[in-house]
Amino acid sequence: LFFFALGLRAVLFLSPTNDEPSHFLRGFILSETGGLQFQTGHAPLSHRLIGLLLAGESSLPDPEQLPSWPDGERLQLASELMWQSGMDVDRVLFLARLPILWMGVILGGLIGSWALSWHGRGAMGVALVLFAASPNLLASASLATTDFITVVTYFGPIYTWWRFWRTLMWRWWLLTAVFLGLALATKLTAVLLLPVLFLLTFLFLGKGLFLRKG
Numbered sequence: 001l002f003f004f005a006l007g008l009r010a011v012l013f014l015s016p017t018n019d020e021p022s023h024f025l026r027g028f029i030l031s032e033t034g035g036l037q038f039q040t041g042h043a044p045l046s047h048r049l050i051g052l053l054l055a056g057e058s059s060l061p062d063p064e065q066l067p068s069w070p071d072g073e074r075l076q077l078a079s080e081l082m083w084q085s086g087m088d089v090d091r092v093l094f095l096a097r098l099p100i101l102w103m104g105v106i107l108g109g110l111i112g113s114w115a116l117s118w119h120g121r122g123a124m125g126v127a128l129v130l131f132a133a134s135p136n137l138l139a140s141a142s143l144a145t146t147d148f149i150t151v152v153t154y155f156g157p158i159y160t161w162w163r164f165w166r167t168l169m170w171r172w173w174l175l176t177a178v179f180l181g182l183a184l185a186t187k188l189t190a191v192l193l194l195p196v197l198f199l200l201t202f203l204f205l206g207k208g209l210f211l212r213k214g
Contacts, residue, residue, distance in 0.1 A: 003104050003132040003141075010142035011097045016089070021078035023145050024096050027051030028081065032063055038074050045153075045185035046146035049103070053095040059088040096144035104141040107152045108132070114159050117166070146187065153183035154193065161197055165204040 026038050027050030036044065054060065063069060066085065068076040082089065108131055115127035131137065140148040156179030164172035180197075183190035 001105075003108050003138070004101060006132065007101045007104055007138050007142050010138060011094060011101055014142055016082065016093060017143055017145070020093070020096075020144050021082040022074060023047065023050055024093070025074065025078040025081055027096060027144065028054055028060065029063055031055050032060075037072065038077075041188070042146065043185050043188055043190075045182060046100075046149040046187075049099040049149060050096045050144045052099045054092065057087075057092055057095065059086070060092060061085040061087065093144065097142060100144060100148050101141050103149055103152045104137070107137075107155060110152075110155060110159050114162070117163065150183075150187045150190075153179060153186045154190065157183060157193055157197065158200070161200060165201075 023046070026042065026044075026047040029035050029038055029051075030044060030047050031051030031054045039047070061081070063077075063081070066077055066080045068080055081087070108128060111131050112124045112128050116124040137148075137151075140151065157176050160172050160175040160179055163169075164176060176197075180190075180193060183193055
């Protein structure tokens with residue numbers, strides 16, 4: 001909650017960064033039309049989250065009425081939408097950033113749970129303080145971009161796979177599958193998680209280091 005409170009202040013007062021208009025455009029188009037024409041090189045989950053709260057926002061224009069819509073030039077469209085469409089920039093940027101910040105609560109829960117299961121309550125407290133006070137994580141979680149969602153969805157399967165081999169409980173196996181699916185829906189490079197998980201499995205089985213209750 002402390003992380004969310006600090007992040008909320010940044011969400012409200014940070015000016016748009018250089019790459020936010022482009023990500024905002026993608027999220028807006030997905031929210032309004034479901035179109036994937038601007039998703040080249042990007043899986044859609046992050047942009048779905050960015051556009052999650054934009055549906056029905058009255059200050060947003062019809063995207064097809066933007067001057068550069070027929071040309072499909074993404075950067076020009078992003079600039080027109082952000083600065084020339086007459087939308088309430090502060091309000092819609094807040095709505096686009098807020099779901100990304102929510103993901104910070106999930107990441108904090110995963111970090112705290114890992115520290116608790118590994119070294120107890122004291123370690124959990126230290127881990128959560130360091131997490132909540134991390135300027136890099138706070139900055140990333142306060143922006144309508146893909147970076148922070150990538151952190152959460154990449155961290156998730158590593159942690160849950162570790163918990164599966166510690167407990168041999170199938171719910172952790174299922175959570176690993178869910179997080180891996182979310183990671184693949186967030187970033188194309190998440191395919192690299194597959195060899196990482198295979199390597200961890202080899203280490204767990206070969207060394208027997210984690211096969212104990214906890």
